[in-house]
Amino acid sequence: MSNDSESHSELLSRIEIVNVYSIEPHEEYIPEILEKLVHDIMVSKVLKDPILADVNRGFVIDGTHRLLALRKLNIRYIPVLNLDYLKEKILLGRWFRGFNNPDVLKIIEKNFDVRQINKFDIGYIDKLSLSIIYNKCIYEIPLGEWYVSLKNIDRLLKNFRPDFIADSLIHEKIDEYISIICYRKISRNEILNIFNRGFKFSYKTTRHIPSYRILGINMPIKYLMEDKDRCYSYLRGFKLRNVGRGVYIDNRYYEEEVYIAFK
Secondary structure: OHHHHHHHHHHHOOEEEEEOOOOEEOEOOOHHHHHHHHHHHHHHOEEOOOEEEEOOOOEEEEOHHHHHHHHHOOOOEEEEEEOOOOOOOEEEEEEEEEEOOOOHHHHHHHHOOOEEEOOOOHHHHHOOOEEEEEOOEEEEOOOOOHHHHHHHHHHHOHHHOOEEEEHHHHHHHHHHOOEEEEEOOOOHHHHHHHHHOOOOEOOOOEEEEEOEEEEOOOEEHHHHOOOHHHHHHHHOOOEEEEEEEEEEEOOEEEEEEEEEEEO
């Protein structure tokens, strides 16, 4: 029991309070999600969960909308679970875009040079920089840097409201959509290099799965508007309850190990 207490205390100690402008998102945001989150925070007057970031690199791993919501509300600080992006055990996946509108391929063909791959092999999507699956055929979109093209395609198709499909689920989801936009596997070093050049990826490009996550600190925003000491004092009273991995919380699925903070 004492070992558990010590390890939980160590996990909690990794939550840092940082200025909202000391870290930057690596992805763009979705306006509707940001607006809803701003409203929810104003009503609840708390930030429920810390975001994930590499504080030393100024890099937001997961939590773009929460960070931008606090900026919009003129709040000074944000709680961050500080993870070394290159050293921590973090799985990096992708979010594919699923559509059931038959016009998606036509629009892409009108704006991009695409070519059909003769043989249908789902493994191709890991090799092609950018591709679209349409009625069990794979089309390559061979144009410049994949992440720039993906951003342009997302803007072109923004009114079609795609479903975002975890890359690990592509085999079971492929029959549910007329078109699925896919892209190759990416690495953390690649993400950082592009981020350091000042480029922001399209929303929901990366899918980060850390080894663990802490939820439920419910930090009052009045503390986040004051000073760090008040925030750290608030955090000191917490304990953690391990609810395991592969759990649904507030309609979100967490593959990682989840700890719920409580007093």
